[in-house]
Amino acid sequence: MSGSGARPPFPEIEPYASGLLDVGEGDRVYWETSGNPDGRPVLVVHGGPGGGGRRGARKTFDPTVFRIVMFDQRGCGESLPHASDPGVDLAHNTTEHLLADMERLREHLGIERWVLYGGSWGCTLILAYAQRHPDRVIGIVLVGVFMTRPQEIDWLYHGLRLLLPIEWERFRSGAPAEYRDGNLVEGYRQLMEQPDPAVREQAAHDWCTWEDAAIAHETLGAPGQYSAKPDAALLAFVRICTHYFAHGAWLEDDQLLREAHRLAGIPGVLIHGRLDLSAPSLTAWELARAWPDAELKIIEDSGHTGSPAMVGAIYDAVARFAG
16 A cells, blocks of 8 residues: 655744753753644654654644654764764663653653654664553554564665675675674674774764665665764764664564554554565564554555655654644
C-alpha cells in the first residue's frame, strides 16, 4: 500500500521554550517545545543513534494542534557533554539511560500522555519506551522501522555486501586488520576510541561513506546525508552508533517483538519504504504482525530517506492523532 502525494510542510517555527535537563552522571539533555503549549503533546525521537541536532521534524506537525517536543539524546546535538570529545565516557550512554531520560523529560514538562514519532533507530527507542510505559502513550508513528536486532545490524554492515560489493570492500578495508573477517562494527568502535584524532576522523568518514552507499539509489529522498554532517556531529554520530550497535543496543534478541503484546490498545502506523536496503521491510512486517493495533503502510517508491509519497503518508498518519 502506498501513501498519498506529498503536501507542503507546515510553517517554519521556533521553540517557545527550551533547556538542558540534568539527567545525572554529568549528562544534560537538550529539549525544546514548539507549537501550541496547550496542544496534543508529541515527542519526536531522532534516529542514529547519535543523530541529534536536526529540527526539520517540527514542520511535520500542525503547530496550532500539537505541542511538539524535541530532544537530543545523550552525547549528540546540543546535549552535553558531546560525544565528539573522546574524553567523554559513554558508559552512561545506553538504551536504558535514554529510556529513563525520556520519562524524566515527560515528568519535567508536566505531560501526562503523548504521541511518539520517530524513524530508524528512533523506532527502537520508541518501542522500548512504549513497552515499558504503555499507559503514557496515546499513539505511535514509526518511519523506516528498525528494531536493532542482531540480524538487522549484521545485514547492514555485513550482509548488504551482496548488493554493494565494491563499496563494502572499501568499508571492510577501513576496519582494523584483525576485524576485517569478523565483527566490523566492533572494529570501527575501537577506532572511534583511539586517541589520535586523524584515526577517529578517517574511521568516521569511512563509516559514513558506507552508510551513504546504502542510500545512494534513493534519488527521491536524501542520498549523501550521512557524510554531509558537520565534523563534530559526524564524529559523535559514528562514535555513538558503533557504541550502541557493538552492544546490540543492550536488548535481548527479538525482545521488542516478544514484548509487542504490551502495545495492545495503542494505535500505531508503521511507514516503510519498499526500496529500503539498509532496513528491509521484513522487520516492519514482523512488527505489524505482532502488534494488531498497528497499520503497515509500504511506500513503493521510497527507501530509508523518504519520497514525496512517504511524506504524504507521514502527514496522514500524524493527522490521525491530532485529537
